[in-house]
Amino acid sequence: MANTASPPRTGNTGKRGRLLLIGAGVLVVALGAGGFVLGSVLSNRQPAAPAAPAAPVVPPPIFVPLDAFTVNLRSDDGDRFLHTGLSLKVADAETQARLAQYLPEARSRILLLLSARQPADLATVEGKRKLADDIRDTISKPFASGLPAQRVLDVLFTSFVVQ
Numbered sequence: 001m002a003n004t005a006s007p008p009r010t011g012n013t014g015k016r017g018r019l020l021l022i023g024a025g026v027l028v029v030a031l032g033a034g035g036f037v038l039g040s041v042l043s044n045r046q047p048a049a050p051a052a053p054a055a056p057v058v059p060p061p062i063f064v065p066l067d068a069f070t071v072n073l074r075s076d077d078g079d080r081f082l083h084t085g086l087s088l089k090v091a092d093a094e095t096q097a098r099l100a101q102y103l104p105e106a107r108s109r110i111l112l113l114l115s116a117r118q119p120a121d122l123a124t125v126e127g128k129r130k131l132a133d134d135i136r137d138t139i140s141k142p143f144a145s146g147l148p149a150q151r152v153l154d155v156l157f158t159s160f161v162v163q
Helices: 011-043 093-101 103-115 125-140
Strands: 062-073 080-090 152-162
Touching: 062 093, 062 103, 062 152, 080 093, 080 103, 080 125, 093 103, 103 125, 125 152
Parallel strands: none
Antiparallel strands: 062 080, 080 152
């Protein structure tokens, strides 16, 4: 058998190995430094705020605007009148539909209520609030036996002139 000896080593092979070893070391150091920097950046972030609880869904308000009212007022000092516009805030579409169906009766109830007032009763904010409460109570009553009461939440004045 022939003796095959490996060729003698030259200086280039040893240098190449050392360069590969140094390159690998530099790569490991660079990856470690990058991991450290990334970890530092991520640890300094503010924690995500917890999700706020979902707000309840509030249905949009339902307003029923009424044509303006003009009535004579009871007065000892001559002829006085009230001109007012108002809207009713109702709880549901059923009340809105019933008010539309019975609008002449609703307007009649309001006109009778307005004409029974005296100008002095309507001169103050408290007097206007009392009138709004009385209108709400009057309109909330059922229009016919067997019908439910209207669910009127508020009476809002859109104009108000006493002369």
